Amino acid sequence: MQRLANLSAARTDAGPTAIEVAGLSHVYDGREGKVPALEDIAMTVGAGRFVVIVGPSGCGKTSLLMMLAGLRRPSEGAILCNGRPIPSPDPERVGVVFQEASLFPWLSAQDNVEFPLALRHAPRAERRRRATDMLDLVGLQGFGGRYPHELSGGMKQRVAIARGLVQDPPVLLMDEPFAALDEQTRMTMGHELLRIWSQTLKTVVFITHSLTEAVYLADEVLVMSARPGRIIDRIAIALPRPRTYDMMATDTFGRLRDRIWQQIRTAD
Amino acid sequence: MNRLTILAVRLALLGAFLAAWEMLPRHGVLDARMLPPLGDVLRMLVDVLGRPRVQEAIGVSAGEFAVAFLIAIPLGAAIGILIAENDYLGEIFKPMLFYVFSVPKSIFLPMFILVFGIGFQQKVAYAAFSTVFIVIMSATAAVESVKADHLLVARSYGATRAQIIGRVYLPSMMPVLLEALRLSMIFNFTGVLIAEMYASRTGIGQLIANWGENFQMPQLFAGVVFLATVAIVFNESIRWLEAQCSAWRT
Numbered sequence: 001m002q003r004l005a006n007l008s009a010a011r012t013d014a015g016p017t018a019i020e021v022a023g024l025s026h027v028y029d030g031r032e033g034k035v036p037a038l039e040d041i042a043m044t045v046g047a048g049r050f051v052v053i054v055g056p057s058g059c060g061k062t063s064l065l066m067m068l069a070g071l072r073r074p075s076e077g078a079i080l081c082n083g084r085p086i087p088s089p090d091p092e093r094v095g096v097v098f099q100e101a102s103l104f105p106w107l108s109a110q111d112n113v114e115f116p117l118a119l120r121h122a123p124r125a126e127r128r129r130r131a132t133d134m135l136d137l138v139g140l141q142g143f144g145g146r147y148p149h150e151l152s153g154g155m156k157q158r159v160a161i162a163r164g165l166v167q168d169p170p171v172l173l174m175d176e177p178f179a180a181l182d183e184q185t186r187m188t189m190g191h192e193l194l195r196i197w198s199q200t201l202k203t204v205v206f207i208t209h210s211l212t213e214a215v216y217l218a219d220e221v222l223v224m225s226a227r228p229g230r231i232i233d234r235i236a237i238a239l240p241r242p243r244t245y246d247m248m249a250t251d252t253f254g255r256l257r258d259r260i261w262q263q264i265r266t267a268d
Numbered sequence: 269m270n271r272l273t274i275l276a277v278r279l280a281l282l283g284a285f286l287a288a289w290e291m292l293p294r295h296g297v298l299d300a301r302m303l304p305p306l307g308d309v310l311r312m313l314v315d316v317l318g319r320p321r322v323q324e325a326i327g328v329s330a331g332e333f334a335v336a337f338l339i340a341i342p343l344g345a346a347i348g349i350l351i352a353e354n355d356y357l358g359e360i361f362k363p364m365l366f367y368v369f370s371v372p373k374s375i376f377l378p379m380f381i382l383v384f385g386i387g388f389q390q391k392v393a394y395a396a397f398s399t400v401f402i403v404i405m406s407a408t409a410a411v412e413s414v415k416a417d418h419l420l421v422a423r424s425y426g427a428t429r430a431q432i433i434g435r436v437y438l439p440s441m442m443p444v445l446l447e448a449l450r451l452s453m454i455f456n457f458t459g460v461l462i463a464e465m466y467a468s469r470t471g472i473g474q475l476i477a478n479w480g481e482n483f484q485m486p487q488l489f490a491g492v493v494f495l496a497t498v499a500i501v502f503n504e505s506i507r508w509l510e511a512q513c514s515a516w517r518t
């Protein structure tokens with residue numbers, strides 16, 4: 001554990017950059033006319049960092065994540081992922097975990113995790129092996145044969161994380177992955193995610209509504225304003241790693257959460 | 269109640285029904301001229317199925333059914349998918365389709381006779397017409413049953429268009445598609461028979477109408493038993509397929 005903590009501490013130093021966003025704005029041209037969704041977003045995420053984005057509903061968090069994943073092009077601005085633009089989805093560079101129920105109900109957990117590899121026509125044996133490794137990593141050894149409707153909400157999101165990681169992308173994007181879970185499961189899943197993160201050394205961009213979750217997980221929290229979304233604050237979370245549940249009761253934790261809360265309130 | 273009890277009760281009811289059909293007319297409780305005993309009907313069934321004229325009529329009906337089906341399914345599916353995928357077409361045509369769907373198709377039969385006569389073409393045209401609307405509506409429902417989230421997931425893993433169709437659209441739509449297949453078979457079957465019973469020189473529907481008009485009750489009931497059996501076998505085969513792939517639908 002001490003070794004992991006040292007490693008994580010080292011990561012907070014300015015190292016190589018995983019994601020770089022500059023001058024990004026987006027306007028939706030929908031049926032009800034033009035909707036400015038994002039305005040002049042600039043952000044830099046260092047490799048191996050855990051960055052959390054919070055902001056009011058509809059402020060453009062999902063839109064921003066889709067752009068980081070290459071699923072949508074911004075009206076303006078540039079995104080670099082590991083130094084290169086990402087004009088279309090590239091699962092070898094970026095894995096995505098969506099909010100809920102994104103597993104295919106007609107595939108077993110194993111086949112859901114293998115899905116990205118099957119798209120690339122990876123050999124069967126390799127698919128099996130990688131997917132099994134990922135299910136082990138997320139704590140689901142022996143559950144590969146289950147179908148999504150036979151899994152609890154938390155287990156489903158574990159499968160979704162395994163699927164996001166199966167091609168070993170350096171970056172993992174997560175859009176409110178635990179929002180549909182009950183509070184207790186949610187805390188457990190956050191803790192599990194930190195374990196997986198420290199084992200795999202990924203760069204994570206994580207969107208959430210929960211301020212507690214944000215402070216508990218993040219190296220840095222980006223606070224967005226209401227629509228059109230701008231980044232109005234960047235808060236470094238200097239709590240030591242590995243994080244423990246006890247930290248939530250500390251003054252530092254409370255102060256950090258209050259600061260984010262103030263920012264979101266004034267932003268609304 | 270457990271499944272075995274339910275099955276036993278069902279079989280007992282069926283047995284009672286068949287026994288009543290055999291006994292009541294046989295012993296004069298019911299008029300045997302109106303309802304011939306089951307045994308007589310079954311004997312007559314074997315007899316009529318052996319007649320070349322009946323075999324030919326069954327062949328004609330089956331041909332009409334098959335051709336109408338081969339027209340209605342792809343046509344309806346294409347229109348349905350177009351309406352579901354294109355927002356503008358959808359807004360324009362969806363309400364109209366619902367209106368047309370609610371109109372009983374049999375009132376158009378005289379027009380089909382005026383245009384196509386009373387031969388094979390007219391049966392096919394009318395059966396396809398009475399089937400195509402349910403196919404359009406089912407195809408639309410099938411496309412709309414595909415979850416946007418699932419499409420997004422597939423895209424985020426770099427799926428090609430063909431992969432998205434094969435690995436997301438098809439499996440998502442499969443339960444709805446099988447249900448559509450089942451319903452359109454029923455509509456198509458009904459379409460062929462109604463057209464034949466209304467005006468025709470051949471076909472199993474025409475035979476049945478004829479037997480009825482001539483008060484040949486054993487033949488009439490033999491035809492009814494035959495068609496009911498065919499319809500139930502078709503229906504149950506597709507329901508069995510549905511059950512195979514709907515384990516995950518719960």
Ligand SMILES: Nc1ncnc2c1ncn2[C@@H]1O[C@H](COP(=O)(O)OP(=O)(O)O)[C@@H](O)[C@H]1O
Nearest residue numbers: 028030035037056057058059060061062063064
């Ligand atoms: N495809 C779209 N067309 C038009 N407007 C959209 C579209 N997607 C999102 N929006 C609008 O953009 C804004 C930001 O949406 P979103 O990124 O989902 O916000 P968040 O994830 O922060 O709740 C919302 O007001 C939403 O209505």
Ligand SMILES: [Mg+2]
Nearest residue numbers: 061062063175
């Ligand atoms: Mg969102």
